[in-house]
């Protein structure tokens with residue numbers, strides 16, 4: 001294992017021994033999610049966000065600072081912000097209004113959500129631009145049967161007034177297609193939000209592959225599609241008791257550790 005790579009760090013940012021162990025664990029997992037998003041080519045220069053809600057009634061969030069590439073993010077250089085988007089820990093960088101609007105709105109309205117992930121990829125853009133949205137043509141897509149909300153594009157989300165409409169569009173669903181824009185997944189944990197994003201983004205790529213064949217398509221029955229979310233979420237052949245996302249994300253963190261452990265700094 002390599003520990004030679006150094007993460008970008010800033011002076012005056014508190015290190016792990018100054019931070020509550022629960023927060024530090026969340027920082028390490030969130031930093032891992034950014035590195036893995038980079039690994040899977042889901043990043044967009046310095047744009048887009050993955051956010052974590054810290055335990056407690058204050059609704060404080062961990063989020064990426066605007067200006068860092070996902071492969072530069074590490075546990076100690078993540079921002080800690082309040083509900084208004086202000087930095088709570090001294091940091092030379094800030095988040096952006098767009099990040100705070102989408103993620104802040106959802107975290108505020110749905111306190112049970114621990115992590116929100118948002119990506120744009122070519123396949124996601126293609127499906128987000130299709131009138132029909134995500135079609136139930138394979139198992140990956142059927143994971144999202146009746147669990148996907150849709151939100152109409154209002155331009156780059158810079159206005160605070162869009163927050164209420166984002167929340168209304170999401171309703172009580174865990175996942176959302178931002179039309180002509182990108183994908184949103186949520187989870188109780190970083191591992192859940194990340195692992196569902198893996199399947200949602202893959203479902204978009206699969207849909208493009210299926211439609212590009214130009215052949216007649218076999219559409220599974222509605223009854224079959226309805227069964228898949230529960231089958232998928234509760235699949236636990238070794239009776240570990242782990243919820244979906246935990247074993248998957250732990251395996252991906254081990255992959256990351258074999259490549260570059262600097263996200264843990």
Ligand SMILES: [Zn+2]
Pocket residue numbers: 048118119120181182
């Ligand atoms: Zn976006």
